[in-house]
Amino acid sequence: MTLTRRKFIRSTAAGGIAFAAPALIGSVARAQDGPIKLGSLHDLAGPLAATGEPMVYAIMLAVDELNAAGGLLGREVELINYDTQSNIQLYSQYAQQLAVRDKVDVIHGGITSASREAIRPIFDRFKTLYFYNTLYEGGVCDRNTFNTGTTPAQTVEKLVPYAMNLWGKKAYIIAADYNYGQITAKWMKKYVQDNGGEALAIDFFPLDVTNFGPSISRIQAAKPDLLLSAMVGGNHTAFYRQWAAAGLKGEIPIASTTFGLVNEPATLEDSESVGVLGSYGYFEELTTPASTAFVKAIKDKHGAQTPYVSELAAASYEGVHLWAQAVKMAGTTERMAVIEALETGLTFEGPSGKVVIDTKTHHVTRNTFLAEVESRKWKVLETFEQQAPLDTSAVCDLVANPNDTTQYEIDI
Amino acid sequence: MDIAIIVGLDVVSGIASLVLISAGLAVIFGMMKIINLAHGEFLMLGAYATVLSVSAGVNIWVAMLVIAPVFVGLVGVIVERCLIRFLYGRLVDTMLATWGLSLMIVGGTTMIFGNTIVGVASPLGGFTVGAYQSSLYTPFLALMAILLMTSVWAVMRYTRVGLIARAVMQNPDMAATLGVNPTRVYMATFGAGAAMSGLAGGLLAPVAGVVPTMGAAYIAKAFITVVGGGTSILWGLITASGLFGFINQIAAFLTTPVFGEVILFIAAVGLIRMLPTGISGRFFKGRL
Numbered sequence: 061m062t063l064t065r066r067k068f069i070r071s072t073a074a075g076g077i078a079f080a081a082p083a084l085i086g087s088v089a090r091a092q093d094g095p096i097k098l099g100s101l102h103d104l105a106g107p108l109a110a111t112g113e114p115m116v117y118a119i120m121l122a123v124d125e126l127n128a129a130g131g132l133l134g135r136e137v138e139l140i141n142y143d144t145q146s147n148i149q150l151y152s153q154y155a156q157q158l159a160v161r162d163k164v165d166v167i168h169g170g171i172t173s174a175s176r177e178a179i180r181p182i183f184d185r186f187k188t189l190y191f192y193n194t195l196y197e198g199g200v201c202d203r204n205t206f207n208t209g210t211t212p213a214q215t216v217e218k219l220v221p222y223a224m225n226l227w228g229k230k231a232y233i234i235a236a237d238y239n240y241g242q243i244t245a246k247w248m249k250k251y252v253q254d255n256g257g258e259a260l261a262i263d264f265f266p267l268d269v270t271n272f273g274p275s276i277s278r279i280q281a282a283k284p285d286l287l288l289s290a291m292v293g294g295n296h297t298a299f300y301r302q303w304a305a306a307g308l309k310g311e312i313p314i315a316s317t318t319f320g321l322v323n324e325p326a327t328l329e330d331s332e333s334v335g336v337l338g339s340y341g342y343f344e345e346l347t348t349p350a351s352t353a354f355v356k357a358i359k360d361k362h363g364a365q366t367p368y369v370s371e372l373a374a375a376s377y378e379g380v381h382l383w384a385q386a387v388k389m390a391g392t393t394e395r396m397a398v399i400e401a402l403e404t405g406l407t408f409e410g411p412s413g414k415v416v417i418d419t420k421t422h423h424v425t426r427n428t429f430l431a432e433v434e435s436r437k438w439k440v441l442e443t444f445e446q447q448a449p450l451d452t453s454a455v456c457d458l459v460a461n462p463n464d465t466t467q468y469e470i471d472i
Numbered sequence: 473m474d475i476a477i478i479v480g481l482d483v484v485s486g487i488a489s490l491v492l493i494s495a496g497l498a499v500i501f502g503m504m505k506i507i508n509l510a511h512g513e514f515l516m517l518g519a520y521a522t523v524l525s526v527s528a529g530v531n532i533w534v535a536m537l538v539i540a541p542v543f544v545g546l547v548g549v550i551v552e553r554c555l556i557r558f559l560y561g562r563l564v565d566t567m568l569a570t571w572g573l574s575l576m577i578v579g580g581t582t583m584i585f586g587n588t589i590v591g592v593a594s595p596l597g598g599f600t601v602g603a604y605q606s607s608l609y610t611p612f613l614a615l616m617a618i619l620l621m622t623s624v625w626a627v628m629r630y631t632r633v634g635l636i637a638r639a640v641m642q643n644p645d646m647a648a649t650l651g652v653n654p655t656r657v658y659m660a661t662f663g664a665g666a667a668m669s670g671l672a673g674g675l676l677a678p679v680a681g682v683v684p685t686m687g688a689a690y691i692a693k694a695f696i697t698v699v700g701g702g703t704s705i706l707w708g709l710i711t712a713s714g715l716f717g718f719i720n721q722i723a724a725f726l727t728t729p730v731f732g733e734v735i736l737f738i739a740a741v742g743l744i745r746m747l748p749t750g751i752s753g754r755f756f757k758g759r760l
Contacts, residue, residue, distance in 0.1 A: 106685055
């Protein structure tokens with residue numbers, strides 16, 4: 061490029077104005093400089109992709125809504141999403157990148173509990189606000205972290221007695237072999253015992269197990285009245301297939317805390333899934349206006365291949381809006397001010413109904429639902445209004461111990 | 473007693489699925505000394521071909537037994553023509569190339585069909601042994617494994633094609649001087665290996681969660697079976713599948729699925745330490 065006299069004058073003049081502007085407008089301009097950055101860490105490839113995809117869609121929807129309404133504090137909200145590819149190592153890497161290089165104002169993300177425990181300390185260290193929007197085993201007690209998904213006291217506690225009333229007292233527990241499955245299995249055992257039943261055995265499955273034959277024989281040999289399942293991911297879907305193929309579908313009924321999170325009812329045949337019980341903080345089939353509008357907005361944009369819009373998507377959407385309200389209330393994106401605003405017990409009316417931040421635990425009080433699979437869809441049987449995260453509040457008090465960062469585990 | 477029969481069936485099913493998922497890999501490795509890291513994706517393509525044909529209204533048996541192997545066999549031929557044939561004799565390069573290929577296939581399938589799980593219901597019902605139940609699909613898989621092994625053996629032993637294949641396998645240069653075109657034999661072998669993987673994928677579709685990434689769950693087991701078996705296609709595959717399938721299923725039944733996998737891998741490490749050339753390298757040397 062040759063530099064002509066005219067171009068030189070034009071560029072220096074423009075530069076001069078740009079230099080002068082901050083001095084003229086002063087501190088008011090600082091709020092205008094650049095967008096507010098929202099970081100997102102979700103798996104869009106690998107075994108957990110079907111779970112991550114709708115969560116990212118929900119976050120995109122929330123961000124679009126915020127920007128359509130003029131942004132936050134007059135600034136645009138920019139979404140920076142990294143695909144963690146179902147790989148824990150990438151979670152650590154991208155978490156550092158978001159906190160240190162991109163300097164985002166908040167991060168929403170993490171799917172498995174293993175990924176959350178990999179990135180939570182990173183955000184603590186770099187003092188970056190973190191939202192974990194997935195249903196999980198409960199017990200995280202960390203002032204920098206907000207958990208908008210359900211915990212066992214909100215779902216398992218409803219599911220187990222309901223299933224035991226229907227089917228009997230002897231339960232066999234199967235779960236995925238990592239921290240979520242391990243701890244959820246303990247909760248299942250506790251609620252089975254609390255309701256006067258017996259947990260015959262607990263079996264854990266690594267995420268890449270594909271042949272469930274021997275386990276199915278073990279379960280038959282134990283002769284349980286019902287099966288409680290916390291199986292996770294695509295490979296584990298095969299369990300339900302092989303279970304039905306062995307003709308056990310009608311013999312031993314199943315209640316699950318994870319069935320449906322990766323589209324199982326639509327994937328499996330009617331005969332393989334009918335009658336399975338599940339309990340979550342949201343179902344795509346809810347017919348409230350907020351819920352139908354939410355599902356329609358996502359499906360209109362992303363087409364028929366969109367995976368099931370589960371609690372994870374609803375909680376992600378609600379998480380972003382709760383954070384946005386806190387930013388508005390605080391008038392800044394500064395971390396402590398936003399945390400304090402959230403701790404006032406902020407409320408958002410989302411697709412699942414009213415969601416309220418619990419000040420002591422940084423979890424949420426929210427509606428939970430109990431449903432049964434019928435004709436490859438969920439049929440919502442019962443609604444439990446405004447369930448508090450009692451499991452975590454029994455062990456966690458961030459008002460008294462603001463420096464706590466432990467994840468408490470249940471002991472049985 | 474009933475439980476013994478059921479566990480026996482589990483063992484048979486474990487062995488049969490190892491034979492099926494490893495056969496394609498064993499043929500390609502045994503005959504061409506190529507390590508096909510896209511093997512898991514060939515299985516996945518077979519499963520997808522089955523699921524999509526069934527949802528398009530094709531009879532499930534036709535989909536599993538005809539469409540899946542034919543489709544994946546064609547894919548194999550194309551892959552051999554466009555990629556593998558430039559890399560014969562370069563072991564590390566073929567590993568890298570087929571690994572890249574596997575990522576491409578996973579990515580492409582995800583783009584076209586999305587990341588959701590698809591599947592078909594298992595076509596046969598269950599049956600009862602005393603107080604226990606099992607799936608009829610288990611003996612069916614065992615039957616298919618036996619049929620597959622028998623036909624590989626018959627083709628290799630009694631047909632002219634098999635004779636040429638064995639000749640090229642033993643000494644490609646000598647075979648070439650006798651008028652055999654090794655390029656064509658390699659192409660056909662790779663296609664046949666891919667077709668076997670496609671068949672296995674099709675047969676697994678009703679008992680697996682079919683997703684673009686499903687290959688990863690099978691490839692490790694297929695590899696230890698082939699490495700444990702050694703270069704003899706038939707005897708290596710059968711003995712290694714028998715050994716590992718038995719250990720895995722019994723251990724999973726007696727302990728937990730976690731230890732089932734752990735014990736399997738320990739057994740594999742021990743075996744390869746004692747027999748570095750695999751079972752067939754020691755006991756079935758030079759046999760098919």
